[in-house]
Amino acid sequence: MVLHRPKKIDQNIGIIETKYKILVEGVHKTYLLGTTAVPALRGMDVKIKPGEFLGLMGPSGCGKTTLLNLIGGLDYPTRGKIYLDGKDMSLLDENQLADLRRDNIGYVFQFYNLLPLLTALENVMIPLHFQGTLSRRARKRKAMELLKLVKLDERSHHTPSELSGGEQQRVAIARAFANDPSIVLLDEPTGDLDSKTGIEILNLLRDLNRKGATFISATHDAAVSEYCTRIIHIRDGKIVKGLEVSGLKETDEMREARLSLQSEYKERCERKILEFIRSEKSQDIFEIRISKIKDSIDQEILTNLPMYFDDLVSELIDKEDIPGKIKSGVLILEKTKNVFEA
Ligand SMILES: Nc1ncnc2c1ncn2[C@@H]1O[C@H](COP(=O)(O)OP(=O)(O)OP(=O)(O)O)[C@@H](O)[C@H]1O
Known part of the structure; x- marks a missing residue:
């Protein structure tokens, strides 16, 4: 019989003994x-x-984003507990959470969130400035090393508008690593990139x-999940339940369940896209910025839509179900008779 060792709790400071980096327990x-x-x-x-490299x-x-925000100390759970290195985050006040974020956590977002007027180097220096432990010279040296790590040292004096999407994401990654984080939270890190650049970022x-x-x-992005050491759905x-995939341990049964779930989402998305473009609401020719699709489409259509959206739309275009093209992340649809009368 296996006996689970009870967690040793120091009530005063809310530390538990655990081998896990992060423990999420009964969180609502x-x-x-x-x-x-x-x-x-x-x-x-x-x-x-x-x-671990865990995919959500x-x-x-x-x-997904709600969970990332709670783990990243950007918000508190309504119920339940999150422990980072055994420390109960609910016992930390806002200042303590800010210190924890500054010293332990790096964030990478879909749209890079770089400051547009600062150079790549200056953007990477920001967290070092807030950390306040290094001289300006040392901050600059460290930021250069980080840019070198992401192979952008030669572009250090460029502002974000002078860099491609992939390059901007690399600057954002260098910035996320400035405080030597032990945890890196990524929200759709390849969501705004074409698939080739996305793969470079994933590598x-x-x-x-x-x-x-x-x-x-x-x-x-299914491509991201291939780079993860474990996926939870x-x-x-x-x-x-039953869809947790760890390394190569996915059984045939789990794979079947996962693919069937994916195919269910896919069909639902496909139906909604076609319904939308066939509806009276769409005009004869219109453009949708794919990454911003949420801003332009009704809430009802949005449900489950972004899952595999780019792939799905490309597939519909290839099959000539949608008369359009994708150019620089913009979906351009041309409403023509035969397609929309279907
Ligand atoms: N600040 C907020 N106020 C009210 N509702 C919110 C807020 N943030 C998220 N929600 C709602 O909580 C639910 C979960 O949202 P969340 O952003 O965590 O989902 P997600 O899986 O990250 O979605 P997506 O893939 O579209 O980013 C959604 O119903 C969303 O509308």
Whole structure:
């Protein structure tokens, strides 16, 4: 019989003994929108070991970003606990959380979030400035080393508008590593990139992950999941049981369940896209910025839409179900009779 060792708890400072880098226990998060309660997480339990590259997958609105925000100390759970290195985050006040974020966590977002007027070098120097331990000269030296790590040292004096999307993301990654984080949180890190650049970024992330930090990435991108050491699927604020994929341990049964879930989302997305472009709401010729599709489409159509959206649209175009093209991340649809009368 296996006996589980009870966690030793020091009640005064909220530290537990654990081998996990991050422990999420019974976490619920409910947002209040006016008088309406929006349950985003409904009882999450996740154990994350040091050095993992964990992928969070699931349809739009299932709670991926909410979970990242809670782990990253950007918000508090409504119920449940999150431990970082055994430390109960709910006991930290806002200043302590800010220190924890500054000293331990790096963030990489879909749209890079670089300051447009600063050079690549200056953007990477920002966290070092807030850390306040290095002289300006040392900050500059460290920022250059980080740019070298992402192979952008020769572009250090360029501003974001002078860099491609992939280069901007590399600057954002260098910035995320400025405080030597032990945890890196990534929210759709390849979401705004073409697939070739996305793969370059993923290779870079994999190399950086192997240096020891724990990575957690929310993604819709199947390519990202291939770089993860483990994937959990989330649906309606809960983990989909039996769909946890760890390294090469995915069984045939799990694979079948995963593919069937994906195909269900895919069909739902495909139907909604076609319904939308065939509807009266769309004009004769219109353009949709794919990465911003959320801004331009009705909420109802949005449900589950972004999952595999780029791939799906490309596929529909290839099959000539949609008369259009994708150019520089913009989907250009031309409404013609035969397609829309179908
Ligand atoms: N600040 C907020 N106020 C109210 N509701 C919110 C807020 N943030 C998220 N939600 C809601 O919580 C749910 C989970 O959202 P979340 O952004 O975590 O999902 P997601 O899986 O990251 O989605 P996506 O893939 O589209 O980014 C959604 O129903 C969303 O509308």
